[in-house]
Amino acid sequence: EAEVAQSPRYKITEKSQAVAFWCDPISGHATLYWYRQILGQGPELLVQFQDESVVDDSQLPKDRFSAERLKGVDSTLKIQPAELGDSAMYLCASSLRRNTEAFFGQGTRLTVV
Amino acid sequence: DQQVKQNSPSLSVQEGRISILNCDYTNSMFDYFLWYKKYPAEGPTFLISISSIKDKNEDGRFTVFLNKSAKHLSLHIVPSQPGDSAVYFCAASARNAGNMLTFGGGTRLMVKP
Numbered sequence: 211e212a213e214v215a216q217s218p219r220y221k222i223t224e225k226s227q228a229v230a231f232w233c234d235p236i237s238g239h240a241t242l243y244w245y246r247q248i249l250g251q252g253p254e255l256l257v258q259f260q261d262e263s264v265v266d267d268s269q270l271p272k273d274r275f276s277a278e279r280l281k282g283v284d285s286t287l288k289i290q291p292a293e294l295g296d297s298a299m300y301l302c303a304s305s306l307r308r309n310t311e312a313f314f315g316q317g318t319r320l321t322v323v
Numbered sequence: 324d325q326q327v328k329q330n331s332p333s334l335s336v337q338e339g340r341i342s343i344l345n346c347d348y349t350n351s352m353f354d355y356f357l358w359y360k361k362y363p364a365e366g367p368t369f370l371i372s373i374s375s376i377k378d379k380n381e382d383g384r385f386t387v388f389l390n391k392s393a394k395h396l397s398l399h400i401v402p403s404q405p406g407d408s409a410v411y412f413c414a415a416s417a418r419n420a421g422n423m424l425t426f427g428g429g430t431r432l433m434v435k436p
Contacts, residue, residue, distance in 0.1 A: 214366070243424070252327070252412050252426030253367065266423055301366050303424075311357055312424060314366030 212236045214315035216302050222321045228290035231318045235284070235304030241265075243312060244277055244287050245301040253301055259285065292322045326350045327415050329427035336434050342400040344430050346413035349394065353415040357424070358387060358398045361410045370411075371398070403434045 215234040223229045235242050240261050245253035256275065258266040262282040270277065274293070279285040289296055299319050303312040328347045336342045344358075354375040359367035373380040373387045373396070380387050386399045400407055410431050414424040 216366075245426075250428070252329075252414075252428045253424075254426070255423050258423055303366075311369045311372050313369060314359075316364075317366045319364065 214302055214304055214313055216315035216318055218318055220319045222323060223292050225294055225322050226291040229292050230286055230288045231300050233285045233302030233315060236313060239304035239306050241305045242279055242285050243303040247299040247301055294322050296320060297322045327413060327425050327427040329413060329430045331430050333431040336403045338405055338434055338436050339402045342403045342432055344398040344411050346396050346427050347394060348415050352417040354418055355416045356389060356396050357414045359412045359414060361412060367412055405434050405436050408432055408434050
């Protein structure tokens with residue numbers, strides 16, 4: 211069964227260090243999302259791609275976060291420098307088109323110490 | 324300003340009985356609604372969706388009801404099973420606004436044997 215792949219599953223990093231997460235969406239899915247979920251809250255959208263183009267990054271803290279999807283397939287989300295408040299689950303999701311349900315990966319649990 | 328709200332943080336139900344999870348939204352532009360289920364340390368799993376042109380959608384034990392005038396939707400699980408114990412998120416999107424999913428804060432369902 212096709213699924214969204216994310217790595218790493220867990221990451222511990224010291225504050226002020228750089229950290230990167232990788233996502234490989236379901237094959238053929240043009241839309242890719244990065245969400246952040248803080249414990250006890252619902253996921254919040256960070257950035258949405260349609261193919262290689264950014265559709266929405268209004269909630270992405272651009273001073274420290276960056277995301278790219280160069281070939282319109284897999285994607286990388288980077289944080290530099292990491293802060294204590296960045297500790298959360300980072301979820302990647304993909305959908306076939308912009309108006310269909312999104313399927314999530316298992317997420318990357320980030321702990322900043 | 325939370326556009327999607329799940330006012331019950333937790334719900335406990337006996338096995339075999341009905342579970343009803345509720346969700347309210349404020350944005351009248353939302354026209355597509357989804358429910359996701361999430362186990363600890365995993366990404367959300369898509370359960371069921373409904374378009375605003377319908378008021379009910381059913382899939383096995385899961386039924387979603389939409390009341391557009393009240394801006395309210397609910398998920399019914401009948402009969403509830405212990406394996407249904409998880410956190411349930413409702414999400415909404417506006418198809419003519421990029422299909423960005425906005426999530427509620429989640430409801431933790433516990434189904435007791």
